[in-house]
Amino acid sequence: xxxxxxxxxxxxxxxxxxxxxxxxxxxxxxxxxxxxxxxxxxxxxxxxxxxxxxxxxxxxxxxxxxxxxxxxxxxxxxxxxxxxxxxxxxxxxxxxxxxxxxxxxxxxxxxxxxxxxxxxxxxxxxxxxxxxxxxxxxxxxxxxxxxxxxxxxxxxxxxxxxxxxxxxxxxxxxxxxxxxxxxxxxxxxxxxxxxxxxxxxxxxxxxxxxxxxxxxxxxxxxxxxxxxxxxxxxxxxxxxxxxxxxxxxxxxxxxxxxxxxxxxxxxxxxxxxxxxxxxxxxxxxxxxxxxxxxxxxxxxxxxxxxxxxxxxxxxxxxxxxxxxxxxxxxxxxxxxxxxxxxxxxxxxxxxxxxxxxxxxxxxxxxxxxxxxxxxxxxxxxxxxxxxxxxxxxxxxxxxxxxxxxxxxxxxxxxxxxxxxxxxxxxxxxxxxxxxxxxxxxxxxxxxxxxxxxxxxxxxxxxxxxxxxxxxx
Numbered sequence: 001x002x003x004x005x006x007x008x009x010x011x012x013x014x015x016x017x018x019x020x021x022x023x024x025x026x027x028x029x030x031x032x033x034x035x036x037x038x039x040x041x042x043x044x045x046x047x048x049x050x051x052x053x054x055x056x057x058x059x060x061x062x063x064x065x066x067x068x069x070x071x072x073x074x075x076x077x078x079x080x081x082x083x084x085x086x087x088x089x090x091x092x093x094x095x096x097x098x099x100x101x102x103x104x105x106x107x108x109x110x111x112x113x114x115x116x117x118x119x120x121x122x123x124x125x126x127x128x129x130x131x132x133x134x135x136x137x138x139x140x141x142x143x144x145x146x147x148x149x150x151x152x153x154x155x156x157x158x159x160x161x162x163x164x165x166x167x168x169x170x171x172x173x174x175x176x177x178x179x180x181x182x183x184x185x186x187x188x189x190x191x192x193x194x195x196x197x198x199x200x201x202x203x204x205x206x207x208x209x210x211x212x213x214x215x216x217x218x219x220x221x222x223x224x225x226x227x228x229x230x231x232x233x234x235x236x237x238x239x240x241x242x243x244x245x246x247x248x249x250x251x252x253x254x255x256x257x258x259x260x261x262x263x264x265x266x267x268x269x270x271x272x273x274x275x276x277x278x279x280x281x282x283x284x285x286x287x288x289x290x291x292x293x294x295x296x297x298x299x300x301x302x303x304x305x306x307x308x309x310x311x312x313x314x315x316x317x318x319x320x321x322x323x324x325x326x327x328x329x330x331x332x333x334x335x336x337x338x339x340x341x342x343x344x345x346x347x348x349x350x351x352x353x354x355x356x357x358x359x360x361x362x363x364x365x366x367x368x369x370x371x372x373x374x375x376x377x378x379x380x381x382x383x384x385x386x387x388x389x390x391x392x393x394x395x396x397x398x399x400x401x402x403x404x405x406x407x408x409x410x411x412x413x414x415x416x417x418x419x420x421x422x423x424x425x426x427x428x429x430x431x432x433x434x435x436x437x438x439x440x441x442x443x444x445x446x447x448x449x450x451x452x453x454x455x456x457x458x459x460x461x462x463x464x465x466x467x468x469x470x471x472x
Contacts, residue, residue, distance in 0.1 A: 019121075024049045026117035031056050035097065044073050046094070059094040126157045127192040130185045137206045138196070142176045152178050152196065159194035167198050168230040170266055179264065181206060198265075201225035204233055207264055211257045214239075214249045221246075223275040226329035230268055232318075234286060234326045236275040247272050271326075279333060280304070286327035290316035293340055303334040310339040350375030357404050367391060380405035 010020065032047040035058055044061040062075040064087050080087035087093060140152035140159060148163040150172055161180055172178060180196035181203035187193075197203060205222045214220040219241050227233040237246040250272045251258050258270060276282040280295045283304055294307040308316045316337050317324050328335045338346075353376040354365040367390045373379050379387070379401060387398040 022121045027056050058097040061092050061094045064091045127187050136182050140178050142172045159196050161196040165197035199229040201227050207261045211260050220249050224330050226326045232269045234271045234330045236273050238275040286330050287316050306337045307343045313339040376405045376408050
């Protein structure tokens, strides 16, 4: 019996992957719970596993006293001498109990305790295995579907792929293999919950890390990733070795490496760009293949105005603004892409607004323009100390200039609103006239249609030579 218990502990430990100490503790607690079920809570009990004999031993302890007031925890000196002649008052005497005497109900209670502790140990072990695996890619089998979520079997545990972490237009059936990114590992009373993702930007980065040895070795680094799952993605890479092209390493021979990633993402287009510490150069790389004419950087607002040739404007913006949107996420800058024609017209308009300010001639307008005051609107938002570097502008003149610029803007706003109001009025009048005309037409009798005029064609030896109307 003893050898059987030890063998069972070893077997369960191997099959469940649970440490034998956990099983032994569970057994001790189970036997103690069974004893409590049989004898009640008043007894002083101790249960321990004897590894030498392979047996769980239960002991009932009683204090040796002269007068017994509680027979559950006390024993008289005479009774104690019968068990141990050397017993003295105040000693604690342990009596070994027979676990078989606990009864069927106690055995059921012990079984429940063992099963509960075993489940808890398995949950803790699974959580310990996965808690440090966040950010890894894992393979699983689609087990079932639950309210839009895909439940995947990872072996010893199930994981959830929520609807928001699933790629659009991607479908799975029960039994399909699925590859996903471990997004979160949470511990609940019912067990660990593993949340997967196929839309997270780091999933794309992890796929490249698996495909590109240079990334694993640390030669090539993934700096930023921006994705619109199922549509397009941009990934910025850099190299620590000047002899290694980071983009070429990620593309691979004949594009094999990037194609492996594209296939896993069901055809999602991937742009691999070179990261640059210079923000303007990085923006130019991120907007490729569009050509960039000029980049105007606003450090304070962390925004850039990107000027491109007119024929490159749609390419730079992309379908539904996708290219510029991904480039903005990749770089962390707000981007405004404009064509050269519109940009030049805006420059002329802004320069003209400076010339319209009182006391501003071409020289002073040029000086303001070179200090990045491109229009009267820029002057109105300026501080006096920003204007004083311009030759001839004192603090007093600067205050006047800012006030004049604000008046100019207010006047332009009034003119714009007046123009809009007149256009709306004219549009309303045209609509009224059109309705009135349609009403008059509906009240008149329709005139009979005139018969179509016949057209005669003279045909000579070489074909038609003349067309004449019937009235000629």
